[in-house]
Amino acid sequence: MVAYSHRMVPEIFQTFWAGMAAGEFITDATAAAGTFTKQGTRWLASCGGVRPRRGRNLKGRCLTFAEREEIAIGIAAGHTLRHIAKALNRSPSTISREVARNSESCGRYRARSAHAAAYHRASRPKTSKLATNLSLRQKVEESLNKRHSPEQIAGRLRLEYPDDPQMRVSAETIYQSLYQPSRGGLEHTLTRSLRTGRKLRRPCRKAGQRKNRIPDMINIANRPKDVKDRAVPGHWEGDLIVGKRNLSAIGTLVERATGMVELVHLPDGYKPEHTARALTDQLETLPTILRRTLTWDQGSEMRDWKEVSAATGIDIYFCDPHAPWQRGTNENTNGELRQYFAKGSDLGEYSKTDLEWVSQQLNERPRKQLGFHTPAEEMERLLLQQPDGGQPDLLPVTV
Structure with missing residues (x-):
């Protein structure tokens, strides 16, 4: 059965x-x-x-x-x-x-x-033409090994065999034989001979057809130019580190000028509604002077970014796709965090107190780029240089 x-x-x-x-x-x-x-x-x-x-x-x-x-x-x-x-x-x-x-x-x-x-x-499987016609199959395989595209192969066959319909094949048939092993005819490994070299076929979409998971996002190109200077505190980079089987996560926030780390507790998961609520709560613990900008990647967890921005007053910008270097400070910090949160572990096991302890460890770690001062020391120094005179209530809370 x-x-x-x-x-x-x-x-x-x-x-x-x-x-x-x-x-x-x-x-x-x-x-x-x-x-x-x-x-x-x-x-x-x-x-x-x-x-x-x-x-x-x-x-x-x-x-x-x-x-x-x-x-x-x-x-x-x-x-x-x-x-x-x-x-x-x-x-x-x-x-x-x-x-x-x-x-x-x-x-x-x-x-x-x-x-x-x-x-x-109801199955009525139809045998592929390339599976039954060995001469045609050999001709197609030879052309693929020469890096010819399926369209070029189909066109060339029509030119070489104008009076022999059995020696003709469409480009679509070649593609389907390559990407669907069940059809037979061509080895799947020949996909490496195609220009893209993809193992899976992707639909050809028209411009603007694919919807974005983050509505009305503001690209990093629109971020203020002075953010690059790292002279003023309050500009953050953010991301998630994900746990075993993608079932748990921890939010990471890194201040660009000092390397100060804040970890976001996500006990309910990292769906957009969970991330927005937890991120808002974490940002609200910071003094207003430290809520200038936040740069994130295009992860779907930030779908509700407008709510976060409205509640905290921070401007949120998004990196280009597949451009992690645009959040280089955050990426490096995520690597350091793996000393405490190993890959493949269940991140849901850690409490908010655990995350506060880890962030304190990183904030008290000497950094070469800071002249071996700690992020906490550098943050205090920069805040004292601010026009408000570095009042005590503006200093970041330490655990």
């Missing part, structure tokens, strides 16, 4: 692929399908990044998994097939055939086994 899988349910599987094709992030696409990110990653890998045709545009012709569940419930309740058909707005003969074809050998009808049996029976 064929095992049931969510890949057999178009309402789940194709919803995920529709989201990916529309430019969604994988986290949003899996959420819309009612599954989790890791499952979406597996689906992408198994299909080579190519959206399966099967299960698209069925238009109600086939019974859905939800309808099979209703049939199973109705049979268990002792309802007649005609009564079940009326409830589902289906023909009685459709329900009758469904029960007769897809019941288990013992005569019991179960939705999962019935759906798996129907899915397997």
Whole structure:
């Protein structure tokens, strides 16, 4: 008997692929399908990044998994097939055939086994042209090894074999044979011969199609120029360090001029609403003079950045994608924090008191770039130089 899988349910599987094709992030696409990110990653890998045709545009012709569940419930309740058909707005003969074809050998009808049996029976695999035509396959492989693109290969074949349709193949067929091993024909390792060298195929999106996870974010290019000077305290860089299986995290804040570290406790996780609340609470513990700017990467946890900015009065800017050097101080500090929070550990085990102790350890550590003064000492020195005269209530709180 064929095992049931969510890949057999178009309402789940194709919803995920529709989201990916529309430019969604994988986290949003899996959420819309009612599954989790890791499952979406597996689906992408198994299909080579190519959206399966099967299960698209069925238009109600086939019974859905939800309808099979209703049939199973109705049979268990002792309802007649005609009564079940009326409830589902289906023909009685459709329900009758469904029960007769897809019941288990013992005569019991179960939705999962019935759906798996129907899915397997409906399979009509078509052999790839490159799997059956060895001459064509050899020609394509030779061209790929010469770094020719699929479009160049298809065009060249039409030129070399104008009167032989069997020696022609479309660029799309080549791509699908490369990225979908189940089709057969070409080795997946030949993807390294393509210009991108990608193991998974990515959809070609139009400009602006992919939605951004952070609404109306302000790019780092708009950040005040004097932030680079590191002469005035109050400009921060922020990020997360993530724990085992991406289930826990700690927020990290580093002041650019002094290297002063503040750690954000995230006991409830690091979803946007959790991060915004915890980050706001942490920033509000700082004197107003130390809340000038905050630079973060484009992580989805900062979706509610406007709420943080409005509550704390700090201006928030976002780095360019894949540009960690724009937060170099923070990146280096995150490396130091791994001395206390090992990779692969559960960061949810640490209390707020633990985080305060670690931040104190770092703030009292001599730094070469500070002339071997500590961040706490350098922060006190800079605050005393401020126009307010460095009043005691403006000094950062030490633990």
